[in-house]
Amino acid sequence: MHPDSRMGAPARVLPSLLLGLLLASSPGAPGANPGLVARITDQGLQYVAKEGLVALQSELHRITLPDFTGDFKIKHVGRGHYEFHSLHIHSCELLSSALTPLPGQGLSLSISDASIRVQGDWKVRKSFLWLLNLFHNQIESRFREILESKVCEIIQKSVTSDLQPYLQTLPVTTEIDCLAGIDYSLMEAPRAAAQMLDVMLKAEIFNREHRTPVAFLAPVMSLPEEHTRMVYFAISDYVFNTASLVYHEAGYLNFSITDDVVPPTSNIRLTTKSFRAFVPRLAKRYPNMNLELQGRVVSAPVLNFSPGNLSLAPQMEVEGFVLLPNSARELIFQLGVTTNLSATLTFNASKITGFLKPEKVQVELKESKVGLFNVELLEALLNYYILNTLYSEVNAKLASGFPLPLLKHIQLYDPVVQIHKDFLFLGANIQYLRV
Structure with missing residues (x-):
């Protein structure tokens, strides 16, 4: 038997995505301004969704579906029973996904236009094989429930076991040289807006041997509304002046x-x-x-x-x-x-x-x-x-x-640089280097 099911998974909020960012570091002092703001635009989020789809598709090829059974009743004929076992995904096409910021909440991942072909063995009691087609919709519905449940389980597992550890490759402190390091700890929870996600980082350069408090604060940065690149970095003069001090x-x-x-x-x-x-x-x-x-x-x-x-x-x-x-x-x-x-x-x-x-x-x-x-x-x-x-x-x-505060295997290209009052504004596209 070769059951074939087209599955459209509904949009699901993944607060664990933001949780992964929060786990990367501890929040800074309340009320302080960030030294660096990393902005992921809608282009960047869709690139992330696309790369995530490739990884998810690879994961789905490795899963084993559970056996399931069912009964059906035919008036004046009697009851029948079917069993499906040794099920596995033979082919999988996830054609579309989207990662959307939900202001004040987090990120929503949606997967649509997905085709999954399943192979396995089956048997039907009472010799009602010719009647099985009458219950095609019912059986297909069960397949869809199982597949959607399994896909969602894979996504949640990936967030916990893969995505969160990967997000933690965002450096919290990074060595610059034998004297200085840079503190990229999170100042507050990432801010989700209509078409972007902003991550506020401390970005303070410090003496690695004896760190002392900085006597001045980072200025407020008014970021321009730019969307031509996947990511932007607004780097305050605070970053460079803490380096000068050290x-x-x-x-x-x-x-x-x-x-x-x-x-x-x-x-x-x-x-x-x-x-x-x-x-x-x-x-x-x-x-x-x-x-x-x-x-x-x-x-x-x-x-x-x-x-x-x-x-x-x-x-x-x-x-x-x-x-x-x-x-x-x-x-x-x-x-x-x-x-x-x-x-x-x-x-x-x-x-x-x-x-x-x-x-x-x-x-x-x-x-x-x-x-x-x-x-x-x-x-x-x-x-x-x-x-x-x-x-x-x-x-x-x-x-x-x-x-720069980059996740592992991420590379920037097509850079643009703007100099504004009190901060440097860098834009670039991103590429994930598969290993």
């Missing part, structure tokens, strides 16, 4: 310049002899001694977002020391260093990368123990070092980037 507090932006790092071909040497022409008192007081410049960024640089533009204006202090014969150092002057920088941010299949556009620095003499002097020579030296060494190191770090 690296600044760790002294990552501090630097030291001694004569041995000055190129051999340079006419400027970090020695009192080289400075004799424009700081005469220095050479007289400290003849034939080496100098050292120590620089630090006064406070963590703040990355400013404005429409179409990213900028920052770090302020530095540079102290000059004489290296005395007894290995001690003596402070002789202090400089103020300012510059304005522009930045570019891009993202690829899995992370955001950045680049600082080099700008010349301006130097001001703030204090001197060897009298007033022209700082042009030092300005030239600092520009050479900062442009060729310090910026290169920072850009190498920015090029390594930090990872």
Whole structure:
């Protein structure tokens, strides 16, 4: 026997889908704004539904249907009995599905236009085989009930055993490097709107060795109504400025310049002899001694977002020391260093990368123990070092980037980038890489 049944499963709300997201992390502090909002549009949800249909179809081929029996009564003839056993799905076509947000509730998954062909063995008592066709509708109805029940059981099982663990591959904390990590914990339950699902994440970068509270809050982000891509990421300036704070507090932006790092071909040497022409008192007081410049960024640089533009204006202090014969150092002057920088941010299949556009620095003499002097020579030296060494190191770090919160086996393509006030808005399509 080859029973064939076309089955249309009704729409069913799957709150466990949202539960899986909630299990991925703990909610953050109430009332705080997210540092990152991940938005899945209707296009993205339908892609998820399509991929889910492929997985479900594969699961259905592996199930075994239960045996079932039934009785039927024919007036003036008597009662009959049928049995069906060794049933299995021979072929399965699930042609259409939809994943729809239900505002305030969760997600609804519907499957329609499905064709399932079942094979198995059967037998009928009383030799009423010729009458079995009279009860075709009744038997088919039983098949539909069994198939729908089994499909729903498979979906619920997949949500519990497959989907929830998969959703938990959304990183809660991710290592950036040996110093910093990023906290992607959930700020609140995902918000389902008419054509999208928004997931609010903390997205705070922290020191992995000793995490301290951040003294500022993420701003409110007003996301544009964009639907041309499957997913969008609204990344607040909070994310980048918490990174700036971590690296600044760790002294990552501090630097030291001694004569041995000055190129051999340079006419400027970090020695009192080289400075004799424009700081005469220095050479007289400290003849034939080496100098050292120590620089630090006064406070963590703040990355400013404005429409179409990213900028920052770090302020530095540079102290000059004489290296005395007894290995001690003596402070002789202090400089103020300012510059304005522009930045570019891009993202690829899995992370955001950045680049600082080099700008010349301006130097001001703030204090001197060897009298007033022209700082042009030092300005030239600092520009050479900062442009060729310090910026290169920072850009190498920015090029390594930090990872976006993506589920396992998800890859982004067709990226678009917009810069808005206080946040970066990234859009992309997604592809699930089957393994």
